[in-house]
Amino acid sequence: MFIEVRDGVAVIDGVPRVLVTADYPYYRDDPAVWADRLRAVRDELGIEVVTCYLPWRHHQPEPGIAPDFTGATHPARNVAGFLALCRELGLRVIAKPGPFIHAEVTYGGLPDWVCPEADPSIEPLLDAYGRPSRWVDGSGGAGRALPAPLGPAFLARATQWLSSVGKEVLGQDVPVIALQIANEGVYTSGALPLTAYDYGPSGVAFFRDRLRAWYGTLEAYNGAHGTSFGDWAEIEPPRGPGGLLAPADWGRFHADYLAEVYRVWTQAVGSDLPVVVNLNPPTVPELDDWLARVRPELWGDISYGFTNWMGVVSADRDAQARYVIAAKRAPGPNLEENWGFSKLYHPAYIDGATSFHQSLLAMAAGATGFNVYTGVATSGWAPDLDAAHAGPYPDCAPIDARGAATAKAPVVRALADFFARHGAEFLESAGTARDAFGLYLPYAGIAALSGPEGPQCGRPLRAFHERMRGRGLDYAVVDLEHVTAGELAAYRTVTVPGGPFMHRGVQRLLAAYAAAGGRVLVDGPVPALDERLAPCALITPSTPPPDTAESLILYGDADAFLRSHPDRDVHYLVVLVQTGNEGPIGVRTPYGTVEVVAAAGGAAVLRLAGGELGDLVVKGVNAYLSCAVEAGVRLNGERAGASGPGDLIRIAE
Structure with missing residues (x-):
């Protein structure tokens, strides 16, 4: 099997x-059951590709001793044997x-020996107040200081x-076909405030290096910022509100910083396998921080992916x-959908309807795949691996800790089979989508540090999302600094955040x-300056088009997404039922009204072809x-229906 990733698609x-x-977290289970659980993933869930973390602290608990990948020091460390089982069972x-x-x-x-408090040579990751960023485990307490990713001592150990x-x-x-680097940013930190990191020596050095690259000369920097620095080393990163360009630069730094960490860690592996990452979606207060930091356009061959947990x-x-924005930010798979944790996250996940709904929402909003996290419940891990959580992990997976299929298994199998046939x-x-929102990300950096005063990016995006959802319409998200004229031409409108300045090239593109x-619809003041705050006013806002677009939803409380094939009379309809809905959902399609009866909080995916119902779940x-x-x-x-209360699955052989 040869895999490559093209525009986010495997x-x-x-x-x-x-x-x-x-x-399947093999490191949490008895190696004696690995083969049985892998067979269950293959046979009960119908899934051919397994994902697994390789915990550094598990395989190399002591410094100066080579990592154990063969089980020489503990059977559960035999990842080589685990991969051999995957190969024998036909799993990738x-x-x-x-x-x-x-x-x-x-x-x-992370192993304990890379903690800055255990080894003073390791630089800690610092926030805007000079405090170490800490990782707090589920057991509570103050947590342990995290190492600065670009600090020389830690970088050398991580590279090894x-x-x-x-x-x-x-x-x-x-049978490894791809790699995932890092987790949800760097340290599950993709959605944290821009003031959370990295104000340590290595971070500030990288910030100043990027300023030199962006501005070219100190004179150019001083001219744009209205400052009189005599050396790059005099420039400090912003720690709060103040000005326009300084916070915009700090937001841009965060984007380059994340890209650099991904680059050096990927390079350290030394593999030519495709590499993906799994960004956690933005929080509501930190939407601008996330937008400023997460710029997949800067990552080269590293592909975008995202997670749930929201x-x-x-x-x-x-x-x-938050979920839809994460799915629309760039094409790529949902690399962690919660299919197993009700006690740790929310009791709604006790039933597969919640995860089914969310997996389909991700696909409808633009994802190119989804992950069942975790497919298998595990038990019996060593205390030094996780002393905060009791087994099983997770509590309600599709395959339970005894290896038996649960009520979720047929739901996962139906989705896997549907997309195996029609993916x-x-x-x-x-x-x-006929309308797009254009991200202007310098405003995200400013808003992240300056709050509601001044230009915004996240707030107009969220308002745009709510308007479109309220009208029952799909939309696209584009990065104005990277989108091409041809890509933009596909949309009848582009809504952009307003503010005092905008890159001259972006203004030309929009004009x-x-x-x-x-x-061009501007949410706020029309820019009159360019990115160096020189006069530039090329944008003339348009009047909104007549509100003639028709919602797909005719009745019922649900969201709906329709996809149409460019060459065949084939359409895919995803209907996402809200928790409070009662009764059927009526949806407008090219063939007339489709009426769907589904559980509250549930969902449906349908293939429509030649005016008739095709496969569906x-x-x-x-x-x-x-x-x-x-x-x-x-x-x-024409009606397709279950014979009694229950799910409806129709997938032709």
């Missing part, structure tokens, strides 16, 4: 595939060597770890907005788009909400 042996995966693997993994592992999977993985684990005849999207508008066609089909018939039961309906779909007199 292309396996030359064929685009929806990347459906399940995580996405390996995730960190070096930081979270995964509810002590110190996020990643290089060992590359040489000793990813050798010949292993709440029940069928019941929480904030969670739904390539689904990815080829285009959504109905040309408007001249060609597009409509509809969730009719949500035990958490005590809801059980006879799942069904009706189109032009």
Whole structure:
């Protein structure tokens, strides 16, 4: 099997595939059951690709001793044997060597000996107040200081770890098809405030290096900022509100910083396998911080991916907005969807309807795959790996800690089978988005540090999202500093955040788009300056188009997304039922009204072809909400329905 990633899509042996995966934390289980659990993933869940972290602290608990990948010091460290089992069972693997993994592992999977408090030669990661950033495990307490990723001592040790993985684990005849680097940013920190890091020596040195690259000369920097620095070393990073360009620079630094950490860690592995990352979605207060930091356009060959862990999207508008924005930021897979944790996160996850809804929302909003995290419940790990959580881990996975399939297993299997059969066609089909939001990310850096005063990016984006959702319409998100004229021309409108300045090149792009018939809608003041605060006013705002676009939802409380194939009379409809809905959902389609009956908080995915119903999966039961309906779909007199209260699964052989 040969895999590459093209524009966020996994292309396996030359064929685009929806990347459906399940995580199995082998290090938390008895090696004696590895083979049985892997068979269950393959046979019960219908999944061919397994993901697994490789915890650094598990494989190399002591400094100066080579990592154990063969089980010489403990059977559960035999990742070589685990991969051999995967190969024998016909499973492929996405390996995730960190070096930081979270995964509810002590110190996020870092070994104790890289903690700055254990080794003074290791530079700590510092916040704006000079305090060490700390990782707090589930057991509570003040937590342990985290090492600065670019600090020389830690970087050398992390490089050695990643290089060992590359040489000793990813050798010949292993079924690893891709790698994931880091976790949710660097230290599950992708959504933290811009003031949370990195104000340590290595971070500030990198910041000044980037200023030199961006401005070229100190004279140019001083001219733009209105300062009189005599040396780059005199420039300090901003620690709060103040000015326009300084916070914009700090936001840009965060984007380059994340890209640099990804680059050096990927380079350390020394592998030519495709590399993905898994950004955690933004929080509501830190939406601008996330937008400023997360710029996949800067990552080169490293591909975007994201995770869940934000709440029940069928019941929480904030969670739904964060989820959709993460899925739309760039094409890539959902690399961790919660399918197993109800006690640790929310009791709604006790039933598969919640995860089913969210997996389909990710796909409808732009994701190119989804991960079942975790596919298997585990027990019996060593206390030094995780002393804060009791088994099983997780508490309600599709395969339980005894290896038996739970009620979630058929739901996962149905999704896996649906996308195995139709995934390539689904990815080829285009959504109905006719309107786009244009991110202008210097404003995100300013808003992150200055708060509600001054230009914004996240707030206009969230308002745009709510307007579009309220009208039942899909939309796109583009980065104005990287989108091409041809890409922008696909949309009838582009809404941009307003403010005092905007890059001259971006203003030219928008002016040309408007001249060609597009409509530029500015949320706020029209920019009159360029990025160096020189006069530049090239944008003339358009009037909004008549509100004639029709919502897909005709009745019922749900969201709907429609994708149409460019060459065939084929359409894919995803219906996402809200927690409070009662009764059927009516959806507008090219063939007329489709009526869907599904559980509250559930969802449906349908293939429509030639005016008829094709394959479909509809969730009719949500035990958490005590809801059980006879799942069904009706189109032009044709009805497909369950024989009683329950799910409806129809996938042709």
